Amino acid sequence: MRNRCASRLALAALAALSLVIATGVFAREAHPPKVTATVTVDRADTDIVRPGEVLTYTVAGVNRGEGTAHRVAITNPVPEGTTYVPGSAAGRGMEIRFSIDGGKSFQSWPIRVRDPRTGRDVEARADRVTHVRWGFTQPLGPGERVAVSYQVRVK
Template sequence: MTTFATVVRATEAVELRTQLIAEVRETSGTSEHPSFRMVPAKRLAQGQVVYYTLRITNPTPVFANNVQVNQMIPANTTYVAGSASGPGTEIEFSIDGGQTFAPATDLKLPDGAKAPPERYTHIRWRLRNPLAPGATALARFRATFN
């Protein structure tokens, strides 16, 4: 497991656990019958896509309400447009180091132009529902290794 800056907040003083898992898609078999599997990202080549899964776990005996998770896009990678997902979440992005967040459609550069994905520095997932005791929520995104 590789750790990158992750910030988790909830309404209550609940300590949630996060784990960021980085994987790459490995291809085997023949060109006519390829097979794919996900393997840990240990060595990366320039231009390779990394599949990130963020596990958000509530190890406490109480519900965690209004959970939001801010994840820094790892260094030397560029966010792949449209790849952030998370069931039951609202997703926002930052282009200023995580100071402010907005939906991708609303992110603007200082000159008023739409911010391209290569400018994204952080992703925020807001869970629409409370995270139950013992439950784990998954958030995902892809990034290209530079």
């Protein structure tokens, strides 16, 4: 059996490439907001990860523009080869939602799904989570910073 390992940097790159930041702009502004973000992966010692290890993804955002950003949302995928750790998504003053359909729709946890065997609604398993979205409940002013995080377990 082959030992599956991955580079911590490769996992960070995957998340960074898929990071989506959305802002609501209601009118053309003379000084528009410009929200940017970086993704980092934190874990203990080495650059090699092994099955069962937990990685913490942190997304740090800042409004580098001159205007206030409204309705900001950060969406980050759960990297392939990992499973979301239930209860690990964090962000102060955020509405946190999850997707189990590749980022098409988002719901609060627990997500209810129909069990095809019984026809009953059951709580979706954490391994079905494909994306995490943080919706800001307050505007993000010029120069303001935010940080959100979540954990995944390597399969």
